Amino acid sequence: MGGLPERHPAVGTRFFDDMADALYRYGYAIVEDALPAGLVDSLFIHFKELGVDEFRQAGISKHHDYHVNGFVRSDAIAWLDHGSAASSDYLGWMDRLRLELNRRLFLGLFDFECHYAWYPERAFYRKHYDGFRGSTARIISSVLYLNPAWVPEDGGELVLYSPRNEQVVLEKIAPRYGKLVLFLSREFPHEVLPVNKPRYSIAGWYRVNQSRPGAVDPSA
Numbered sequence: 001m002g003g004l005p006e007r008h009p010a011v012g013t014r015f016f017d018d019m020a021d022a023l024y025r026y027g028y029a030i031v032e033d034a035l036p037a038g039l040v041d042s043l044f045i046h047f048k049e050l051g052v053d054e055f056r057q058a059g060i061s062k063h064h065d066y067h068v069n070g071f072v073r074s075d076a077i078a079w080l081d082h083g084s085a086a087s088s089d090y091l092g093w094m095d096r097l098r099l100e101l102n103r104r105l106f107l108g109l110f111d112f113e114c115h116y117a118w119y120p121e122r123a124f125y126r127k128h129y130d131g132f133r134g135s136t137a138r139i140i141s142s143v144l145y146l147n148p149a150w151v152p153e154d155g156g157e158l159v160l161y162s163p164r165n166e167q168v169v170l171e172k173i174a175p176r177y178g179k180l181v182l183f184l185s186r187e188f189p190h191e192v193l194p195v196n197k198p199r200y201s202i203a204g205w206y207r208v209n210q211s212r213p214g215a216v217d218p219s220a
Contacts, residue, residue, distance in 0.1 A: 015034075016097070016100040016101070016104065017104065019031065019097075019100075019101070019182070020100070020101055020104035020105050023101070023105065023140070023182060023184070024105060027163070027183060027184045027187050027188065028160060028170075028171070028181070028182060028183035028184070028188065029180075029181070029182045029183075030171065030173060030179065030180075030181050031179065031180045031181075032176070032178065032179050033178050033179075034144075034178070034179070034180035035090075035093060035144070035178065035180065037178070039086070039089055039090060039093065040144075040146065040177065040178045042085065042086035042089070043086045043087070043090055043144070043146060043202065044146045044148070044177075044200070045086070046084050046086040046087060047116050047118075047146055047200055050078055050116070054078050055076040055077060055078045055116075055118055056076060056077060056078070057076055058073055058074075058075045058076060058077045058117070072125070072126050072128070073123075073124070073125040073126065073128075073192075074119075074120075074122075074123040074124060074125075075117050075118060075119045075120075075123050075125060075192075076117075076118045076120070077115040077116060077117055077118070077203075078115055078116045078118075079113070079114070079115040079116075080114050080115060080116065080202065090114075090144075090202070091112065091114075094112050094114070094142070094204065095112060098111075098112055098206055101140070101206075107139055107140070107206075107208075108208050108209075109139060109140065109206040109207070109208060110207055110208050110209040111206075111207050111209075112204055112205070112206050112207070113204060113205055113207065114142070114202050114203060114204030114205070115202070115203060115204075116200070116201075116202055117199075117200070117201045117202065117203045118198065118199075118200060119156060119192065119195045119198065119199035119200075119201075120195075120198055121195060121196065121197055121198060122194055122195065122196075123192075123194065123195055123199070124191070124192055124193060124194040124195070125191055125192040126191050127159075127161065127166070127189050127190065127191040128189065128190070128191065129185070129186060129188075129189055129190075130185040130186070130190075130205060131185050131186040137207045137208055138185040138186070138205040138206070138207055139184070139185055139186075139205075139206050139207065139208055140182055140183070140184060140185060140205070140206040141182070141183050141184075141185045141203070141204070141205055142180065142181065142182050142202075142203070142204040142205070142206070143158060143180070143181045143201050143202070143203055143204075144178075144179070144180050144181075144201060144202040144204075145175040145176055145177060145178065145179045145180075145181075145200070145201050146177060146200040146201060146202070147175050147176065147177050147199055147200055147201075148177045149177075150174065150175055150176050150177065152174070153196060154195065154196050154197050154199070155193055155194055155195045155196040155197075155199075156175050156192060156193060156194070156195035156196075156199040157172050157173055157174055157175065157192075157193045158171075158172075158173040158175065158181065158190060158191075158192055158193075159171070159172050159173070159190060159191050159192075159193060160173065160183060160188050160189075160190050161188065161189040161190060161191075163187045163188055163189075166189050170188075175199055175201060185205060
């Protein structure tokens with residue numbers, strides 16, 4: 001899948017070489033057990049400790065165009081910051097990955113933003129691209145799955161479609177615990193299939209700096 005082996009637990013030079021090669025060759029990478037097991041466990045615990053009031057209904061578009069559309073998506077989100085040890089460690093790990101990808105692919109990735117994504121039963125996210133209209137800031141999308149004991153009957157797979165033909169399925173990715181997925185944000189239409197029990201993940205995006213005179217990126 002995406003040019004990487006199903007399991008790649010040793011995070012060293014070869015790990016980053018393989019991930020960069022998969023992105024270069026295929027535009028996406030799928031890795032089982034990419035992060036340290038203890039970090040994944042701590043993220044899952046932190047996720048489950050969050051109160052319902054810390055999540056908000058996810059919307060589409062950005063800034064003045066932002067709105068909730070239950071026909072397109074029905075998940076709830078909570079943005080990550082350095083307020084907990086688990087989220088801070090994850091942001092640090094993903095920043096190291098940013099630097100390693102920049103060294104190999106010269107992408108100019110500037111920062112990383114991410115949120116917990118909670119899909120209650122029957123929730124979904126219809127086919128879409130990750131780039132906002134009028135913005136080219138998001139370069140690479142990421143998903144880390146936090147679903148212990150996932151089985152096919154649970155649903156909630158991520159479907160990647162071909163950039164050349166949106167009807168052709170490239171991958172149907174099971175949201176198994178600890179799996180990390182990266183793909184080019186503006187190249188691949190994708191969707192989350194309806195879930196049959198609550199589904200947990202961290203969705204994130206590596207961005208390039210779009211600062212210009214009179215407008216600092218990212219904006220406050």
